[in-house]
Amino acid sequence: MTRVAGGVRPRDALLTAAVLGATLLAALLLPEGWRDGRPLDGRGAALLAALNLPLLVSGKWPVAALYASLLPQIVYHALDYPHDAAVVAAAVLVYRAARGVSRTTAVLALTPVALVTVLTILLVGGDTPGPEVAATLGWMLFAAVAGQAVRLHKAYLAEVTERARRAEHTREEEAARRVAEERLRIARDLHDVLAHSIAVINVQSSVAVHLLDARPDDPATKEIAEPLRTVSTVSSTALGELRTTLDLLRGNDVDRNEPAPSLDGLSTLVTNTRASGVEATVTEDGDRPALPPSVEITLYRIIQESLTNVVKHAAAPHAWVRVEYRPDGVALTVTDDGRGTGSGGSGYGIIGMTERAHSVGGRLSAGPRTGGGYQVAAWLPLSTVEGS
Known part of the structure; x- marks a missing residue:
């Protein structure tokens, strides 16, 4: 709230000016038959201004202003100036005093004011001051009740808002707790089943490679040793990435210095794919720009998953990866000449790739080609905002 000189709020200054102006005009311009008391002169106008001036601070110190x-x-x-002209300022002051304090404080603060007002009326009133006393107490009571009603209404709204905020906070905490529990459950299942199985594969394949390397003179061992060596290498890499995933699921700190998957690892993907019996090639058109990390990781994972699907489901002798770097993004296609199946029909490979593309503002489509085989096509923009 902006303040003016002396710490007075603009709305209080406007209220004071409006009430004072209205009362002065009423005291000066209303027909004489409508006014009570003596005509307003300079001294009366000064007194009228003085009793209105406390409105300037009534928003901050309502009882003191009253x-x-x-x-x-x-x-x-x-001095018997027009009595009705002072009613508006007095009513506003009583209303603000009642609105700004508790019920008990309001009663204690307003009772002396009512007594002094009634005493003044009795001293300066005519022969029948009763109606004037009743009218004065009536508007004071109305103003006080209105102030208390507004205070209670605001308190009720504040309480409802606070309850809603606490309820929302509780729901968020409960949701976060459930997510944490689910993450731990997934981490345990991955560790107990997947990590154990991959570790067994890694150990057994490494032992097999070692035993076959011990027989270098046997030509048949070379053909067997190379695929096993690929299995050992890939399973070792998978174990490392799985451990990182488990740490993230459990909320543990991971080594941020470990290199994230990048397009520099495409040659390894191609080598592993060829070792699996699929002749894979990668073509990059254009100069590779400095890609946002999220885009580069997404691009690598889509290529990785697409080649994995070719090996598992396509029964294809060849696979082609084409990466086209454009000024506004990267276009990717992964095609094969297999039987036109991309994910086996029951897995989550295509769904996962699509979600990855959407997460960086891109798009992905996948399906059989008209001339045979299968194709995955993705578009990833370079304008991705990190952390979005």
Whole structure:
């Protein structure tokens, strides 16, 4: 809230000016038959301004402003100036005082004000001050009740908002707890089943390679040793990536210095694919730019998954990977000349690749080719915002 000179808020200054202007105009311009008391002169106008001035600070110190207005009000009414002209300022001050404090404090603060007001009316009133006393107490009570009602309504809204905030916070905590539990469950299952199986494959293949290397004179061992050596290397890499995944699932710190998968590893993917019996080739068109890390990792994983699907499901003798670097993004196609099956029909390979492409603002399509075989096509923009 912007302040003006002396710490007065602009809305309080506007309220004071509006009330003072209205009361002065009412006291000066209303027909004489509509006004009570003596005509307003310079002294009366000064007193009227003095009893309105506390409105300037009534938003910050409502009770103090109400009491500051009492003395000029007493003098104003005692001199028998138009009494109705002072009612608006007094009503606003009572309303603000009641709105800004508790019910008990409001009663304690307003009771002396009511007594002083009634006493003033009795001293300066005519022969029948009863109706004037009743009218004065009536508007004071109305203003006080209105102030308390507004205060209670605001308190109720604040309580409802706070309850909603706490409920939302509780739901978020519960959701986070469930996610953490699910991550731990997945990590345990991966460790107990997948990691153990890959470790057994790695150990057995390494032992087999060692035994076959011990028989270098047997020509048949060379043909067997090379695929086993590929199995040992790939399973060792898979174990390393699985351990990193398990650490992330468990919320543990991982070694950020370990190199992330990148396009520099395409030659390894091609070598492993060829060792599996598929003649794979990679073609890169254009100069490779400095790709955002998320785009490069996504590109590598899509190629990796596509070649894996070719080996597992396509029964293809050949696979071609083409990466085209354009000014605004990267176009990727992975095609084969197999039986036109990309994921075996029941796995999550295509779904995972599609989700990866969408995560960086790209798109992916996959399906059989018209002339035979299968194709995966992806477009990844270079304008990806990291962390989005």
